[in-house]
Amino acid sequence: MKRIKKGLLFVLATILLLSLYACNSEGENSSATSGNGKKTIKIGYLPITHAVPLFVEKELEEYQNFNLELIKFGSWTELSDALNTGRIDGASMLITLAMKAKEQGIDLNAVALGHRDGNVVVVSKDINQVADLKGKSFAIPHKFSTQNVLLYQLLKQNGLKYEDVNVVELPPAEMPAALSEGRISGYVVAEPFGAVSVSLDKGKVLYQDNEIWKNSIDCSLVLRKEFIEQESELAQEFVNYYIAAGHAAEQKDAHVKDMLSNYLNVEQNVLDLSLEWISYDDLKINQEDYEELSNHLVEMGLFDNPPAYEDFVNNSFIEKAK
Secondary structure, eight states, rough: HHHHHHHHHHHHHHHHHHHHHHHHHHSSSSOOBBBBBBBEEEEEEESGGGGGHHHHHHOOOOOOOOOEEEEOOSSOOOOOOOOTTTTSEEEEEEEEHHHHHHHHHOEEEEESSOOOEOOOEEEEEEESSSSGGTEEEESSOSSSSSSHHHHHHHHHHOOGGGGEEEEEEEEEEGGHHHTTTSOOOOEETTTTTTHHHHHSSEEEEEEEEHHSSTHHHHHHHHEEEHHHHHHHHHHHHHHHHHHHHHHHHHHHHHHHHHHHTTTTOOOOHHHHHHHHHHHHHSOOOOHHHHHHHHHHHHTSSSSSOOHHHHHBBOOHHHHHHO
């Protein structure tokens, strides 16, 4: 009798452990099915204006055949890890980081841009020209970033070498304080962090990105190839609403700004200024722009073999978007 009881307890314990494991596994997987029977698309983001179409798509909630879960990350490294390991289906992220992941064997596709423009070179009040940056500290968000390429091009165009400046990587949210405290003399980063320094009169705009590099591309909407292949119809619907959200965001009206307040913790004047510098109505990744970025990355020694446009960029969804 005791043996039977022990055996029964062992079976029950095993069933309980397997149940807990199953629950855990479902929580870790992307594209989980929710209680309403719809697939949940999990997309990672950082709280920046470069991800605005994603925020607007979520807030409008016009999609019908899927649930959209936006997952906030504190750094590009954390977001990249989640994407690369399949814990999320996609992300609004630095296209250069996605290119690096692709180069290293992670099968990703960039399906749209996050924005156009919106990367400003902000400097302290004592910097009046690029030459004044020589020997000073200048912040970028990540060495694999369009912002780093913009800095490289800015220095090159003004007769300075990259090594003439002490380039430091800082989390975007720390840059305004670092400038105000004199720890750095300038930075280039995703919005709204440039607008923060300008609005507080702690910094000034030295250059807009389109004055340095016309048609530069920065953040993009990236999806895992596995998700695209398994859920092609949902991927198309998701991108349809993403592009529509970009057009809605371009209105930059009170309704849009109210939606963004759920994701961007900034004063209204900061958001207003930030939105002046950025646009969301042309989100297709053009081949010549992508290849120019690739060439710059190779020139800087950041990439040996950037992924080919045809292998990495998938415009089929945006071309079918209504």
